[in-house]
Amino acid sequence: MLLGAAALTLLGVTAAGCGSPPPPEVDELLAQLNRARADSQLATDAAANARGAVAQALTAVAAERSAHAQALTDELVRLRGDDAPTETPTSTTAEPTRAPTAKDVVGALRVSAQSATELAATLSGYRAGLVASIAAACTAAYTVALAFPEGTP
Numbered sequence: 001m002l003l004g005a006a007a008l009t010l011l012g013v014t015a016a017g018c019g020s021p022p023p024p025e026v027d028e029l030l031a032q033l034n035r036a037r038a039d040s041q042l043a044t045d046a047a048a049n050a051r052g053a054v055a056q057a058l059t060a061v062a063a064e065r066s067a068h069a070q071a072l073t074d075e076l077v078r079l080r081g082d083d084a085p086t087e088t089p090t091s092t093t094a095e096p097t098r099a100p101t102a103k104d105v106v107g108a109l110r111v112s113a114q115s116a117t118e119l120a121a122t123l124s125g126y127r128a129g130l131v132a133s134i135a136a137a138c139t140a141a142y143t144v145a146l147a148f149p150e151g152t153p
Contacts, residue, residue, distance in 0.1 A: 025127060026079060028119050032131060033072040035112045039138075040065035042108050046100040054102050057145045061105060064141065068134050075130060106142045113138035 040062045047058035077083070116135035120128050 023079060025119075025123060026076065028122075029072055029076055029079070029127070029131075032112075032116060032119065032134065033069055033076065035108075035115060036065045036069035036072060036134070039105070039108050039112055040069060042100050043105045046102055046105050049099045050102060054146075054148060057148075058102060058105060061109070061141045061145060064137060068137065071130060071134075075127065102146050102148065106146050109138045109142040109146070113142070 043058045043062035043065060047055045047062060050058055113135050116131050116138060120132035120135055123131060
């Protein structure tokens with residue numbers, strides 16, 4: 001009897017150490033998180049070189065994409081049950097590129113909206129709603145908030 005109890009205890013400890021693999025959508029949510037962070041930084045950089053209404057709109061887009069990154073981080077922490085994912089900074093020795101513009105931000109938001117739309121269709125429940133709302137926000141940002149007449153700085 002004592003031997004059986006010891007074997008069950010050992011089996012329980014071994015099973016506890018073997019966690020189940022994370023759900024497959026973790027990688028897709030991480031990709032969305034990285035897009036949100038990159039879009040926020042791009043919009044911030046573009047706002048630094050813009051003026052007036054364009055700078056204000058870019059600043060608002062940067063804040064919104066930062067909020068998306070936080071919501072995705074929170075969901076990934078909940079889903080994985082561990083610390084918040086961090087992005088590893090990359091260094092490059094390439095020549096400096098030109099300063100980003102509102103047009104560059106619009107292009108990035110189009111890609112992010114399309115990616116989030118495609119992912120949302122494969123998810124369910126809260127995650128589907130989260131990613132779909134991100135897709136809608138990206139679409140609204142580039143079709144409304146950043147819809148300036150040609151020639152606007």
